[in-house]
Amino acid sequence: MADPSKLGMEFPVYSIRVEKNKIAEFVAALEQKDDTEQINPLYRDVDAAKKAGFENIPTPPTFSTSYVFWTGGGLLGTIKAVGADLSKLLHTKEEYEYFAPVCAGDVITRKMKVVDMYERGKKEQANRYMQVTVLETDLINQRGELVIRARTTFMERG
């Protein structure tokens, strides 16, 4: 079960470079295409991205989920760090605030912390008891600008 003493815990800070091919691959997955040539040109063609007003190929709105998965031991590393059990976990809410675009070539530093932990239901009713954990992740680019703030809520069944 998630450990309530982890409330306020800050995870180690990691930086990751946003790779052009990774953006195309992510969009191909979302657009259910077999080939990155078939996706919206905005996400694979620098000229199309510049024409649309970006400095380089932009990342789609939910791309930043991958910065957490590709650093710090990935999903399992994050879950273990709060003491939760993967087999009982449900992702229940995801929120993003966008402050500036993130494009290919940017170096994103992620600062994640546990901002809330609480219980729902009663421990005596195991099937209705949930432990809720909220993570807040600030994503900061190579110029020191906060570009995205993400809040992730997951529940762990008792």
Next chain:
Amino acid sequence: MALVFDEIQIGDVMPPYTSAPITRTHLVRYAGASGDFNPLHHDETFAQAVGLETVIAQGMFIMGIAGQAVTSWIDHRWLRKFSVHFLSMTQPVDLNDYQTTKDRATITVSAKVVDKYEEDGEKKIRCELTARDAQGSRKLKGFFVAALP
């Protein structure tokens, strides 16, 4: 098709966006693209060990599809907030039983404008968003805020 704040009205709807029926291959492709290797999304033996019939789609895959729906309508640079609650699990289509399982794996995203306001020197719209499968089951609900010219 560029949207303009003055021309958009409360009650206007986003053009609906419908996915292809989600297959296990789509889940694996999303896993590789995002780095979400929770075995719940690709390993039947793990899904069954935790009491599910089969693997389920990543919630973030469904939110990502919703994001594509939104940015097909509004310029990606205008998005200021995007928030969803995940409401139910999505099972992929079974390729050996396609006709009876495709509807549970086909996601339609819809949204409508519920507010127009000015904030921080920007003209904003707030839209409520829902994703449902073709059986009518809600997968997620939420909202997004966009700043329009």
